[in-house]
Amino acid sequence: MKRIISLWLPTFATDRLNQTKIKTKYKTTVNEKENREFPLVTTQKLNGIKRILAVSNAAKLKGIKTGYTLADAKALFPELLIEKADYINDLKTLETLVMAFQRYSPWTAIDLNETNLLGSLVGSGSIWIDITGCAHLYDGEHSLVKDLYNYCLKIGYQARIGLADTPGAAWAVARFNNVQSTIIPPQSQKEALAHYPIVALRLDPITTEKLHNLGLNQIGDIYNMPRAPLTSRFGLVLLQRLDQILGLENEPISPCRPKHQHIARISFPEPIGNKQDIKFALDKLLMELCKVLEKNNLGARLLKLSIFRVDNTHINIKAGTSQPSRDPEHLAFLFQEKLDTVDAGFGIEVLILKAIEISKSSINQFSIYRRTNQKSNTNIAKLIDRLSGRLGVQNVIRFYPVESHIPEQANKAVSAINNTKVSNSWTNTSKFLNNCHLKRPLELLSQPLPIDVIASIPDGPPIMFIWRRQKHKVINSEGPERIAPEWWRPRKFLSNSMPFVPKERDYYKLEDHEGNRYWVYCNGNYSKQKITKWYLHGFFS
Structure with a gap:
């Protein structure tokens, strides 16, 4: 006989936000002495009106219910915290929870039949757990259900649990019994559900409305009714659902299968603690993992080494690469310095190496004429990996071009090892650069410096400028090149790193009597009422 758990998370959407986004976003607006939870709701625009979809327990205490308009909810509680409904992240979190609940059974799945028939179900989540043959591992069903409920509270989710022989019966008792958990004994669902x-x-x-109009308000009211009239009036769905809930018809549940993971593991018959033994075991794991990656034409971008000690503690060490790699020697070097600081304690009994991030890694075909350049690029990538591991990922950066005419906004600094985030926009940017035939200085100042300029005519190029109390006589000049503000960029999308440039700039390339070349500009058009300001912005080689 099967035993199925229906785990219902009635405030799933708001619980997820409470423990992730809201705690950092609204640090000073919550009075935790009155209520530990945040008075939070999620909203969605329906027919032009923002309505409440999910309500936290703290918001329910303020009188707010699902289906209220946002204006009505704010009238009841003006300090209400509001977030937009995020179905994508809700589903991702549910998938993560499904994998986490495999500690109770390998047969877990998301309840895809979760419906919005009741207002309280909006913003909820539901998970199936088939515990057939697993209850004895927790000393019985009651102990398993209690452990499951405590685990949900520990990770921050309110839960209601139903356990029965069929998924339909477990679904019903989890939602229509106002208790934390309900267990229907085997083969007793017919009597237990008669008054539901x-x-x-x-x-x-x-x-449901048609059945109510006929006076059939409870499940037990249709137990002894003739099946033929019910089928002709309501179709096959009514009797199918009844048979499924009573166990007369099978209702299969497709388990959530975990994604294929690239893992190498080694267990020691006796605990080890010597550094050389640990490094030798790591080399063995890397050889095993790299063979699997090479077979699948993959390369590792991020590796995690988990070291489990005898005293039931573990250490996680991560190493990343700027390009997909399956070179055991290079990957072992990235772990070398971090392994020297590992405290083995009373001994290490298990090592697990996992490739967290992987990507396609094509085989390099070296050209006879460009072999040196291709090998040099590979060495640069390895150098970036080693520097990032030693100095920190955020301390080793590279510059990527940005599609902008404003010089100080034409590039951005990103982590050298995490270059996949900008790879998608590289194609469009490279086309922009190919169409731009204008030369830019090799050294660009982050902040333009003011200079004093002497020009033969007010709106002409300088014949001399003073910078740092030094006079520079101009012998050659080229320009002007006018750069106008990027009016098409909305100001609300601009930040401190990309401010709005309010005036036109006229740039000149100048060469002084000592052969030094400068890039200067003046702000705006010439006017007798205003003094034209000049700035030094860069140096040419």
Whole structure:
């Protein structure tokens, strides 16, 4: 006989936000002495009106319910915290929870039949857990259900649990019993569900309304009714749901299969603690993992080495690469310095090496004429990996071009090892650069410096300028090159790193009597009422 758990998380959407985004976003708006939870709701625009979709327990205490308009909710509680409904992240979190609940059974799945028949179900989440043959591992079903409930509270989710022989029965008792958990004994669901409302059969609203109009308000009301008239009036769905909930018809659950993971593991018959033994074991794991990656034409971008000690503690060490790699010697070098600081304690019994991030790694075909350049690029990538591991990922950066005419906004600094984030926009940027035939200085100042200029005519190029109390006589000049503000960029999307440039700039390339070349500009058009300001912005080689 099967035993199925229906785990219902009634405030799943708000619970997820409470423990991730909201705690950091609203640090000073919550009075934790009155309520540990945040008075939070999620909203969605329906027919032009923002309505409440999910309500936290703290918000329910303020009188706010699902389906209220946002204006009505703010009138009841003006300090209400509001977030937009995020179905994508909700689904991703549910998938993560499904994998986490495999500690109770390998047969877990998301409840895809979760419906919005009731207002309280909006913003909720539901998970199936088939515990057939697993209850004895927790000393019985009651102990397993209690451990499951405590685990949900520990990770920050309110839960209601139903356990029965069929998924339909477990679904019903989890939602229509106002208790933390309900367990129906084996082969007892018919008597236990007789007094449950008809909506517990998971029917559509139209069918449910028709049954109510006929006075059939409870599941037990249709037990002894002739099946032929029910089928002719309501179709096959009503009796199918009834048979599924009573166990007369099978309701299969497709388990969530974990993604294929690239893992290498080694267990020691006796605990080890010598540094050389650890490094030798790591080399063995890398050889095993790299063979699998090479077979699948993959390369590792991020590796995690988990070291499990005898005293039931573990250490995680991560190493990343700027390009997909399956070179065991290079990957072992990235772990070398970090392994020297590992405290083995009373001994290490298990080592697990996992490739967290992987990507396609094509085989390099070296050209006869460009072999040196291609080998040099590979060495640069390895150098970046080693510097990032020693100095920190955020301390080793590289500059990428940005599609902008404003000089100080034409590039951005990103981590040299995490260059995949900008690879998608590289194609469009490279086309922009190919169409731009204007020369830019090799050294660009982060902040333009003011200079004093003497020009033969007010709106002409300088014949001499003073910078740092030094006079520079101009012998050659080229320009002007006018750069106008990027009016098409909305100001609300601009930041401190990309400010709005309010005036036109006229740039000149100048060469002084000592052969030094400078890039200067003046702000705006010439006017007798205003003094033209000049700035030094860069140096040519």
